Amino acid sequence: MTASIRFGLDHLLEEPALRRPLAGRRVALLAHPASVTRGLSHSLDALGALPDITLTAAFGPQHGLRGDKQDNMVESPDFVDPLHGIPVFSLYGEVRRPTDAMMDTFDVLLVDLQDLGCRIYTFITTLRYVLEAAARHGKAVWVLDRPNPAGRPVEGLVLRPGWESFVGAGPLPMRHGLTMGELARWFVATLKLDIECEVIVMEGWQADAAPGYGWPLGERSWINPSPNAPNVSMARAYAGTVMLEGTTLSEGRGTTRPLELFGAPDIDARAIRAEMQHLAPHWLAGCVLRECWFEPTFHKHAGKLCSGLQIHVEDPAHYDHGAFRPWRLQALAFKALRRLQPDYPLWRDFPYEYEHDRLAIDLINGSELLRRWVDDPAATPADLDALTVPDESAWAAEREPFLLYR
Numbered sequence: 001m002t003a004s005i006r007f008g009l010d011h012l013l014e015e016p017a018l019r020r021p022l023a024g025r026r027v028a029l030l031a032h033p034a035s036v037t038r039g040l041s042h043s044l045d046a047l048g049a050l051p052d053i054t055l056t057a058a059f060g061p062q063h064g065l066r067g068d069k070q071d072n073m074v075e076s077p078d079f080v081d082p083l084h085g086i087p088v089f090s091l092y093g094e095v096r097r098p099t100d101a102m103m104d105t106f107d108v109l110l111v112d113l114q115d116l117g118c119r120i121y122t123f124i125t126t127l128r129y130v131l132e133a134a135a136r137h138g139k140a141v142w143v144l145d146r147p148n149p150a151g152r153p154v155e156g157l158v159l160r161p162g163w164e165s166f167v168g169a170g171p172l173p174m175r176h177g178l179t180m181g182e183l184a185r186w187f188v189a190t191l192k193l194d195i196e197c198e199v200i201v202m203e204g205w206q207a208d209a210a211p212g213y214g215w216p217l218g219e220r221s222w223i224n225p226s227p228n229a230p231n232v233s234m235a236r237a238y239a240g241t242v243m244l245e246g247t248t249l250s251e252g253r254g255t256t257r258p259l260e261l262f263g264a265p266d267i268d269a270r271a272i273r274a275e276m277q278h279l280a281p282h283w284l285a286g287c288v289l290r291e292c293w294f295e296p297t298f299h300k301h302a303g304k305l306c307s308g309l310q311i312h313v314e315d316p317a318h319y320d321h322g323a324f325r326p327w328r329l330q331a332l333a334f335k336a337l338r339r340l341q342p343d344y345p346l347w348r349d350f351p352y353e354y355e356h357d358r359l360a361i362d363l364i365n366g367s368e369l370l371r372r373w374v375d376d377p378a379a380t381p382a383d384l385d386a387l388t389v390p391d392e393s394a395w396a397a398e399r400e401p402f403l404l405y406r
Contacts, residue, residue: 005204005216008144008181009035009043009112012200019052025140028057028106030091030130031065032123034114034223042066043112043144048084055086057105061113061126062092063226092122096166096354097129100137108140114225115180117150117214118239119159120364122353123225125169127180128187131195140196145181145404149235151214152177152207154399156239156327158391159366166353168366173395174327175239177207178402185402205405213321228258236313240326243370246361247334248348250306254296261292262330263308265301267337267344273309275336276329280381283332286324288312309333331384334374347371 012018027047029035035043044065048055058065064076065088076090089102109130113123127143134141156174164170170190178186181199188197211217215232224230229238234257241259244251249267252258263269269291276284292310296302311329313319337344352360362368369387373379 005202005219007038007146007202007220008200009046009146010038011203012110012144013037013046013050016052018200019050022053022108025054025107026056026105027053028059028109029055029112030059030061030109030126031112032061032063032114032225033066034225035112036221036223038220040221040223043110044081044084047110055084057086057102058084058088059098059102059109059130060088060090060092062122064090064092091126091129096126098133103133103137103139106139108142109134110142110144111180111184112144112146113180114146114223115148115183116225116229116235116238117148117175117177118242119156119169119172119174119176119366120167120242121226121238122166123180124172124183125166127184128169128191131184131187131193131197132191135193135195140198141184142198142200143181143184144200145179145202147202147205147215148177148179148207149212149215149232150175150177150239151321153322153324154392154396155325155388156392157365157367157369157388158395160369163363163366165355165363167363173391174242174365176395176399178399179205179404182399182402182404185404186399189402199404201404207405208321210321211316228253230256230258233312233314234259236319236324237311237326240328240330241311243327243330243334243361243364246348246352246359246364247346248300249346250294250296250300250308252294252296252308253299254302255294257294257310261294261308261310262333263292263294263306265304265306267307268340269307269309271340272333272336275340276332279336279339280328280332283325283328283381286313286320286322287329288315288318289329328381328384328388331370331374332381335379335381338374339377342377346374 075093154177159168249262249264252261290310373384
């Protein structure tokens with residue numbers, strides 16, 4: 001990474017010429033706790049301090065604009081910001097799409113959301129929803145771009161038609177390799193939206209540069225974009241570990257390393273790791289899988305000692321960004337458990353992101369294909385590759401015209 005990296009927010013704040021098209025227009029902001037400047041001021045406060053910007057509203061996605069709602073399906077209310085005196089509308093409360101009344105409060109919406117580079121992360125869906133609403137209402141959307149901390153690698157099955165949901169914004173693979181600005185360009189093109197959509201680009205972002213491979217390690221502070229996204233290691237593993245939300249295994253919520261480890265009281269993690277190594281050793285490349293024990297303080301298996309595995313991707317001597325495939329690794333763990341304990345109640349049946357009729361694991365993967373592969377005793381890692389590699393290749397080609405950083 002270069003030492004001169006500027007995120008979209010800082011670029012807009014430091015370049016008055018970029019803000020001139022906002023003169024005389026009512027401006028709203030969609031942001032969350034990680035929406036901060038290089039100096040760690042929240043974007044709402046930094047933009048509100050500019051005399052040439054008229055802030056008239058703000059929006060918060062899942063987990064809220066300022067606060068941290070701990071779990072999924074914990075809604076945030078609307079409120080009036082006490083400092084700026086403007087309405088703050090929740091897009092994860094009574095509604096997930098902005099209402100007509102909300103849209104009437106602004107002319108230009110600035111979107112400043114730190115993403116994790118994974119289709120399941122709901123900020124992507126919120127971006128789609130506000131773009132669609134803005135197109136209907138004749139409003140403009142400007143995306144203040146930020147890094148994809150998972151970098152450019154592509155992995156996972158593409159969401160199948162009919163499987164769209166709040167955790168599935170469109171036909172993307174699990175790990176898509178785009179920034180929010182690039183995703184906005186893709187949404188506008190694929191949804192054929194007639195909209196003024198601008199991207200305030202980053203300067204100096206090199207997605208493939210060590211040691212961050214997407215995140216400027218050593219240059220910018222990491223702020224949790226959601227409560228269980230505490231570091232870059234989690235962001236790297238998330239495209240796989242997010243699938244744990246659809247299982248009875250703990251994903252580490254209630255520990256200090258959420259979504260970097262997994263386990264349960266009634267599994268043998270050492271045996272699972274050995275079976276994974278036997279089935280597909282090449283799917284374990286680029287990381288270290290360490291046997292561990294943990295006791296969640298809340299959420300699944302709270303107060304119970306769990307046998308588990310932690311995915312280590314922080315040590316440069318062990319982490320290989322190009323070789324690490326978190327989605328396959330986690331799928332392999334499910335397969336190993338199913339082979340060792342065929343009747344294990346792996347799939348969690350519960351309301352997931354307001355869906356009641358489909359299994360969470362299927363919503364997360366955008367089809368039933370992954371679950372069927374895990375549950376089929378005859379299915380091999382090569383069979384999953386046969387399904388997935390064509391999706392990954394097609395997506396790599398499809399996204400090419402929308403890349404803003406080479």
